[in-house]
Structures are given as structure tokens and as C-alpha cells.
Amino acid sequence: QGTRDHPPAHMALRDRLLATVVACFKRHGAAAIDTPALELRETLVGKYGEGARLIYELQEPGGELLALRYDLTVPFARYLAMNKITNIKRYHIAKVYRRDNPAMTRGRYREFYQCDFDIAGQFDPMIPDAECLKIMHEILSDLQLGDFLIKVNDRRILNGVFAICDIPESKFITTCSTVDKLDKMPWEEVRSEMIGEKGLSPEAADRIGEYVQLHGGLDLIERLLQDPKLSQNKLAREGLGDMKLLFEYLTLFGITGKISFDLSLARGLDYYTGVIFEAVLLQQENDHVEEPASVGSVAGGGRYDGLVGTFDPKGRKVPCVGVSIGIERIFSILEQRVKASGEKVRTTETQVLVATPQKHLLAARLKLISELWDAGIKAEMLYKKGPTLLKQLQYCEDTGIPLAAIIGEQELTDGVVKLRDVAARQEVRI
């Protein structure tokens, strides 16, 4: 339940998608790492808030309490602390596990890939953060998924807003998760939840509402830096200062056109400490409405400066910022698109089929195909002693093999091969 086999057509599309993502990660100088799918249960406990109940645990009679990893970020932080690594730029593509109620039509699985890029280390502010946004921008552009928008915010700005609206600090995180719903429900409903479920006063909710509905660019940052109340809050001032710096760098990268400083962005996870970001695909005007998978969040991330310290016996911190590409959602979109277009995805890369028109020439086929393999050419033949030429050419058409190398009696005598362009139905003797 909640898992699936990936047949060759899936894998071919998935490999194409991952190749684009990995190429971008490598272009930015990232190294690959891998960690076990199994972690000690205690490593995962207390990291995912309500997500904790979704962790898969393993029976290990008389041994360690184990669990399947829930994401790649916590294992990364554990890896850094365990190996005392204070400086690394890495990517990691691997499966994670969540004992969730599967909703496979909406792309929610119990086993799925995550695809993470992170920069760990003590650096000058906002330079790695800007690179993470550049990476999101490059990948979404390279994949040609259509128009997109990258929302950016900072946990320190949000916390500053809550503080000047007189929200007690104990309610920051829960208020955050209500704010985060602004992309799915109108302000009125979010306001009701703040008052009804989270117990904020209507006045506090309204004051929060004035801020979290704002979005813009450098102009908005400047305006908030002048805001008489917000500019008094130390955290907010730091966050806004860094946001300004970030926008300067993004301007140099030439990507501010698709970036929005959006105060409604909050992100679910507890461990973020600074900049947070999320990329959404924008519904095209000519899009069909029955394609719900074509909108929504396709990448996200942020800064988490405290997580590595929780795994270090002395609490030594390693600042980190990273981005996670929502590969499963992007895969669904690409798959729908391929289906709609009627494009036939080849599942193999075979260049040539070695074929014979007569029945007793298996030996000639075996000899020729062996030479082709040894020369590095991707070649197949049918595993029959005497298949008909029609069947062999049909196999080429079915699987998209562009060429057939045909050897019959005459070719053997003449010491040549007849090379046939399957689509054009043209032959040359070589």
C-alpha cells in the first residue's frame, strides 16, 4: 500500500529528469553523498513535529531501535555532526519513507524520492542562500515546466511580526502553520482559524493580517525597514537586512523577475532559522482546469543553523542552507504531459538490431553482434534461431531502434553488411 513499481517507461522519464537536476547540482560544485535508509530511531525523534507518527519502525529483537529515514535533511545533519564536518556542499538523491495515508492519485506515496542540495559552513551572509535560489531557478527553467514563481521569506521576519503583534512566543510555531495556509485559503478563513483554533485575539489576528498579506520586492523590504513598529524588533531588522542583501545578489544573478518576497510563506518544518523559500508553478491561462497536478509547490528549502548542533555532543553548530526539489510532483507533471502529447518514450537506447533474412544464420548474427558490443555499440538481436525478417523489423519499430544491420547469404559471401534505416526504409551496403 502506498508504494509502486516503476516500469521502464517511468524509469526512462525519471532518469531524464534526474539527469537535469544532477547536472545542475554538479554545475554548482556539489559532491554526492549517501547515507543508510536505516537510522537509529532516536536520531529521528523530535525532529518532525506531528510527522513523527509517520515514521516506519523496524523490529530488531534484542538490538537497536531502528527506523526508516523520513527525509534527507536530518540524516545529513547527523552525518555532519558524526564526522565533524564543518564545510561541505553536497547533493543526495534517495528514497524516504512515511507511513502516511497514501493518496496515490495526488502523488502522495509511502516511499518516494527526495532530491536535496545543501551548503554547510560558516560563510558571509546570503551568498550560499542566493545560490540555492539560483539553483531552483535554473532547474525549473531547464525542465521547461512553464511559468513559475519563487516565494521568499525569513523566519526571523515572521517571528518579528508575531512579537510586535503581542503573540506569546509559545504560539509562534503554531501561528506559523496557520499563516502557511494562506496559499490555499482566503485570509478570512485563516483569520478564523487564528482566533478559533489558535486562541489569538481578533485584534492580534488583524494586525498579523496587515503584514502577512504583503508581497513584493526590494521596495517592500525598504518600506518594512522604515515600518515604525517592525523596525524596532531586532530579529525582524536582521531578517530584513539580510533579505535586502539577498535581493542585491539575486539582481546580480538576473533572476529577481521570478522572485517574490512574500510574508505569507511560513513552511511547515520546525528547524528553519532564517531565509525560507518555495517555488510554485503558475497556472497558464490556456491550461485545462482538469490538470490539478500542474500547480502547486515543486521545490522548497531554507536555512537551518541549529540542526547539526542537536547531534553534536558539545552542541557545536554548523550553519546550513539547502533546497529540496519536489521530484515526485515534477515527475507527475512530466508524465501527464508525455501522455497528453502522445510522445512515445523509448525505454532502451539500442542503436542497431542485428538481423538475418534467412533461417540458419544465427552464428553470423552472434559473431556480428559480439563485434558491435566490443566496439561499444548498443546492439540487440532476437533470441530466436530463425526469426522472420518482418518480425525483426517490426521489433525495431516497436522499440524505436533506428537501424538494422542485416546479413544474409549474399552479404556473407560479399563480406558486407546491409545497414537499413528503419524509418526511411533505405538500405546501404557497407
Add this chain to the structure above:
Amino acid sequence: QGTRDHPPAHMALRDRLLATVVACFKRHGAAAIDTPALELRETLVGKYGEGARLIYELQEPGGELLALRYDLTVPFARYLAMNKITNIKRYHIAKVYRRDNPAMTRGRYREFYQCDFDIAGQFDPMIPDAECLKIMHEILSDLQLGDFLIKVNDRRILNGVFAICDIPESKFITTCSTVDKLDKMPWEEVRSEMIGEKGLSPEAADRIGEYVQLHGGLDLIERLLQDPKLSQNKLAREGLGDMKLLFEYLTLFGITGKISFDLSLARGLDYYTGVIFEAVLLQQENDHVEEPASVGSVAGGGRYDGLVGTFDPKGRKVPCVGVSIGIERIFSILEQRVKASGEKVRTTETQVLVATPQKHLLAARLKLISELWDAGIKAEMLYKKGPTLLKQLQYCEDTGIPLAAIIGEQELTDGVVKLRDVAARQEVRI
């Protein structure tokens, strides 16, 4: 316990190794598939003989009984039966799990990669089987692991030998597993185990010994086909006939030089029904003895015509033959070799570091690196506002970046970039 993190240096070497293996699988027209790491427990039960106790089970309160996959062959057979696939050539590279006593110095882990290529379908005899041996030969040659030998046998020949030595059929499998130890212990010890532990008569053991110590090529096959007793056994006759055909095909492939028909090869798994094979690395004369990882089995496989049928409600059979590359063992060998050679494995592919000799040129670096990324060039920069040129060049040397693109005041004024060959210490203005 029994698992490990793979740091960047591991991953770089591993990616190199897997690229060679995947290139070979694709050269032979295989498509990729993936299956979940989680399987229903009942799928795995009864497939691995004594291995069953090593299966990892999962807590799933009130739900399905789950287990982590133990190999890739059983999930492949389950996949074929479930999707009624009767014809496929696929490869699968993924992690498998065994709750074994870890012996990490000997490369025995609880989580490790398997790397399988299989051909499923009803075909003319020995053509796919020969291709599996060709694949082993290509991969071991491509990886330049040193001299190797591929041992080949057939379960039907072994069973025929047991039958004419009057072994009861109920003891075939257990006798098989004793025979399989002939590569690690002398005949005398194997004989003792047959008599002492397996309860065979000394005469029966001696008669088995006459056969299972034989190895050779076509000549041996011909001799056994003339053997007055063995040739009377139907199974053995079929096996020997197919072995002869196999050697004909291997001759056409030009690889018999490294193939040995070896009657001591038995292989552990229960599900083999025909040809079985195993590749071993041969100790070089000038090898150091303290490198024990450099000998032993590095690939194996065989024909299993009954496994898919066990998952089909109507028992419909899909004949299969496949090969598994022992990627973990090969990785250990390559790792030792890299260590011994002192070669420094690059963990990133960065082509150029964008550097500045003066302190206030961060903006220039960000602009230039952004252009390089957009042009598809792998580029890095230090995440500092004003790093010294020495530090920047040192970073190139530490990480193997071949070029530095340097922009200072003068270059900015002239509209050029100074491109430095780090190793040669030569610069050109472009």
C-alpha cells in the same frame, strides 16, 4: 550497525564503477525498472532457504506485514507475475537488506547494493544464457580488475550426477551446498562433510567426487556425453547438450578463453533450474598476499525458470536467466587500489573557480559566475566577501579545479577575464 555513510570520495568512485556497469547493460538493450524496498512479507517467505532469518520485518500496527527486500530477483519475479509480463530485458540497481552479523572489514553489510541484469521470456535455448556470460566478461574486462575466470555448470548436470550416485532426491539440495564449498576447502574435507553431516555413504561420496572435481571445456562436455552412466540420465543429458550449445555460442563471442565448465560449481540459492555461473578474480603472481579482497567471487547468476510461476495464481511460468554483479566487493577492490596508488579521486567536477584578487569585487564574481552557470559551465566561488587570492588558488589545488577565472580592477576596466591554468601557473587574458 552494519550500515555506513558513503562520503563524497566513496560516491565518486562508486559512480564511476556503476557508470561502467550501466553502460554495459544499456549496450545490451536493457531497460531500467525499480521496485519498492518494501515488499509484503509473504512475497519473501520461502525463497531464501536459511537466509529467511535475515529478513528485516517492519512494524505496521493493524496493517500489512511488510519486510525489506532481501535481493532484487524475487521482487523482479513478483513484478513480472503481477503485471503479466512474459518478455523483458531489464536491469535494476538498488539497495537490499539483510539482518546478518555484519563483518564490515570483509565487506559484509546489512544494507548493500545489488546490480542485476535479467532476461525473461520463452526463447531458443542458450542464446540469452550466452549473453549473460558475455556481459560478465565485458564488465570484468572494462573494469580492468585483473585476470578472471568464469565457472559454468548446470543444475541438471549436478542433479544427474547425484542421481547416478544413488543419492535420494531429498538430499540433492543439501548435497549441492556441500559441493559448493569445493572452492574454499579441499576434497577430503568436503567428502567428510558429505559423510558425517549429510549422511551419504563413503562410496556415494567417492563417486560424486569423481565427477565434481572435473573441469574443462568442450572436450570435457563431449567426454561426459559419452560417459556410460551419466549419459543414461535424462536431466544430465539435457544439461550437457545445452552446455555444448552454450560453448558453441561462447566460441562465436570469442570468450571461451576465460570460461571453465566446472562441475564443482553449485551456487547456494534454491531457485536455479539450469545453467549457473560465477566469476572469480585470479590471484596475480605478483600480488601481495595481504590483499585478501582481491580474490573471490565478483559476479554470479543462472537460470531460474520456476520462480515467476510461484507468484502467478495459475502458476504460469516465465523462464528467466540473469546475472548479478558483486558491486560491493568490486568497490572494495577498487578502493584499495586507489588507496595504494595514492591517486586523489576528485569528488566534484568543477571546471573553474571564479576568483578576485581585490576585496570589494563580490558583485563582479557573482555576475561572472552566473554567466558561466547559465552557459552550462561547472563553476564555483568562495562564499566570502573578500577572500585572498592565495586562499582561492589553494582551494583549486585542494579540490582539483583546473582553472581559475580571475577578475580584478584592471580586468573590469579592460572588459577581460584572466584565465589561469592552476597546475601550470600560466595565465591568458580573454
